[in-house]
Amino acid sequence: MRKSDGRGKHTTTHRKLIVLENGSIVIDTPNMREIQLWGESDRVNESFLDIKKIAKNYKFNDCQHDSEPGCAVKKAIKEGKLAEARLASYRKLKKELLYLERKKKYGAEYANKLKYKELMGL
Numbered sequence: 001m002r003k004s005d006g007r008g009k010h011t012t013t014h015r016k017l018i019v020l021e022n023g024s025i026v027i028d029t030p031n032m033r034e035i036q037l038w039g040e041s042d043r044v045n046e047s048f049l050d051i052k053k054i055a056k057n058y059k060f061n062d063c064q065h066d067s068e069p070g071c072a073v074k075k076a077i078k079e080g081k082l083a084e085a086r087l088a089s090y091r092k093l094k095k096e097l098l099y100l101e102r103k104k105k106y107g108a109e110y111a112n113k114l115k116y117k118e119l120m121g122l
Helices: 041-047 049-055 072-078 084-106 108-120
Strands: 016-019 025-028
Touching (some): 041 084
């Protein structure tokens, strides 16, 4: 950690693939700050089949799992059958894919403008 600003210092000088005990894989790559999604919304749904299965029990197929009455996903969270963090991850990935779709369709400037408006609640 640097004393001047209290931030960490990136020291990776070579690529490294680390396999964790639980089977997860971490890739440490120098100078890479983020990995971006690309693909289709269906791929995210495949990764969250638990949410899709719970939502299937709801009478409306366009539920956002936010404040809709009788939402099966919100009920599962309340009952401890689904972690709230899991739903948050699902929402985050869906939002990122929406941003990338807008960026591809309308261009980066317009997509960033929409993202800003969403963040500011406009």
